[in-house]
Amino acid sequence: MTIDFKHIFKGAGAAALLGLALGTSSCDKDFIELNDPTRLPTTEGYTDSLSIFNGVTAAYSSLQDLYGRAGGSRGIFVFGEIPSDNSFTVTSGERLNEFNDFTLISDNNNVQSYWLSTYRAIARCNIVLGRAGAIKLTDATRNRYYAEVRFIRALAYFNAVRIWGEVPLVTQEIETIPDAYQFGRRPVTEVYAQIEQDLAFAEQNLPVTQTGVNLGRATKGAATALLGKVLLTQKKYQQAADKLQPLATGSTYTLLPVYANVFATTNEVNNEIIFAVRYTKGALGVGSAFTTWFMPAYTAAQTTALIGASFTGQQFNTVDTDLVAAFTASGTTDVRAATSYTLPINPVATSQYYTKKYIDTPTSATDADNDWIVLRHADVLLMYAEAVNEQGGPTAAALTAVNQVIRRSRNLPVGTANATVDLPAGTTQGTLRTRLELERRLELSFEGHRWFDLVRTDRAIPVMNAFFTRANVATRIDQNDLLFPVPIQEIQTNPILTQNPGYN
Template identity: 80%
Template structure:
């Protein structure tokens, strides 16, 4: 049977997403993935030369736009990482995003189904390369680099999946037919994490330290190391996470940008702070991002023009919650991150909602902006390293130096210069550092898809969110069942050996 990458196979069912029929059209992203014809991806049966393998790796990278947000496709990781948290809320109900906001999710929610399909489409693309590249004439170094790239992407897809759903089907080989997909039930979280660690260990050993020129944006050794550190931290393997992250936290491979706003500037993409990003480019190829308008409230023509340089309609998918603004206010008026984290245009009522400035651009159309989605960056790494050290052994000088760099920049100070006024002192206790890290991660990484997963990882989600609901006068309360999202009912209907997460029908 021949499967054509040019045709996306749609439809529900585990069989569809685990088979090669799930592999769809790939397209180039930025200049780092240039194809002679980006609309033509070879069929599985034509993986016989180096160019077709390169194009297949490109297809795997293209899948990241589905995982992090694609116009006309899945809304992306923010529906899991931000909307359920105290950082943001959604105004729209037509797409059933409100179910994430108030923990009223049903297993037939189309956003859940769409993300599941996209996850396994991405994994299938990676598995195809791992299956076929061994029979193609390539140098060992090139083959292993391609393997490293797709194993990094596969690990990232599974890491998101296991945090969203817990136990998930674990597929690591090409499936030649639909029938071959049916035996795959959910595998224990520990087994999935073992595969993720194996993939990242291989990627770390075989990816280059840096990608430059037309390869800029492809996965690197540092990206694999950082993601592996986050995977270990999430599993509470604190000492292993600290050991993994320390060389990058104390080294010079990556560096904080001098100013917070520069991290997100569209004319400064893949800067010294960016470790890995899902890449987008506006223009005429349909490769732009939609976050600029997706996250904007329903401002007037004049108000949206004042922000974007042109008038666009805000979709209100991911609006800044007043509770995040209150957290910035409580942290002190000198926190320069606030100016990039939210804005209310002149004349707009606060009831319309605040807008995150991290994704501001002037789109060529409503869903065609330049903004990348930053997956991993150095500030995240520094805070993860400090957390890992703190939980493993308590604070030490290296951990405090890491978090103090982030704090200094948040006050507009040089990151490498000690400042007794703002720095956490050597006497900082483990509990004090733990509390401060929770706050710093919220303020530093808001609207980047981390908040909900951070709260779950630190066993703080139920406490923090129920306090938030009480504080805001909401009757919503969450419990242990709300820490995972429902398995799409369409998948269970197609493959009855799949089971549902507790608390969902």
């Protein structure tokens, strides 16, 4: 499900909600100017149920910075796709090439902006959690608000711990500068424990579905799916399988028959989407920039001819030919290829492939409708199969899950066995492990998963170094490259923060 900003930003409360979503302030100017986002100013005015509702909405708005907002963070693709064998960037001015080449320096603006966005999101959640208890609300409403912001906080921390490893663990509103200096980096196990607690509460207190003006807010299924992914990332395979099994075998979410329809801007709220960050074009300030960011460096005349909008493509996330080769090896019947990448309209002038998952007609260069899908049913099916397989080998249930994804990739009915494409009952653990790695790469390309998948399965170093060998480049990675640098600005501001190994 996705959050409908069309409802949120229309009507009498639009201006107030937008102001809260963009940030709030206290009367202490010096406090505002400090860099560390854990020292965001306290928010005045939480005195009634509407202000708490607005605070929850502001927490949702902060997800746009985590997944990509024009003028802010470039989003999760910088960490989840560019360092992987799926993508490369031809844009050096943004310093995205440092992620591609593993030459990151700790003053990289993309690392800094994502850190700021992360702790801004967490701060907004903590404010609601700290203040809603004093507001007159029914227990059910209060717990639902708590559950929503704890889901958002868990998602922010999950991305953070995968990006940086140990991070400051802030679970309460920070009101003074001295208090802020008490937060250094905490062990990964502590961060994951908090994530699990937040998601367990969210799972118990979120509704199964959201409708009307609430459409797009977190649901029980979103909390369950994210918790399953968190458990899988920690190699808690039995717990992950138990958590994911009801979603994988239930009917709440299903694979769409046509792969391309998952990403169509006319079909954003569909049965495959478990949770997505919603964007809405129309000069409301909540449109997405992905069409422009990922488009080749077309001229305005070329983009107008192609999709009816005048802007210049920026090539932030270009499809690597290695991924194209993987799709080619998968066979011409793999329908995912047509949606996942294409050549430019003038390949002589620019030969870089680009993804078609984020094509829309924006009203301006950074004002399109494309949502960013965080969790969808295909991901759950593949995670469930992986969690089962890692406990000693595939079962019939695991093979059923992955075979549904394979059948859909060939435009076949997902619920009907097909001896031509199905993995057979005798599939070994090693064979399924290799196939799942491939299927996740092809199924979820450019959705922010590939790098984190490789790290989770301990495959990043061998896969990436083999990729560099195929590409005939000298780059090689080691254990230090599996995490990203803590922003130097944060270390300079808060001296108790430490740097990850391998970075200055």
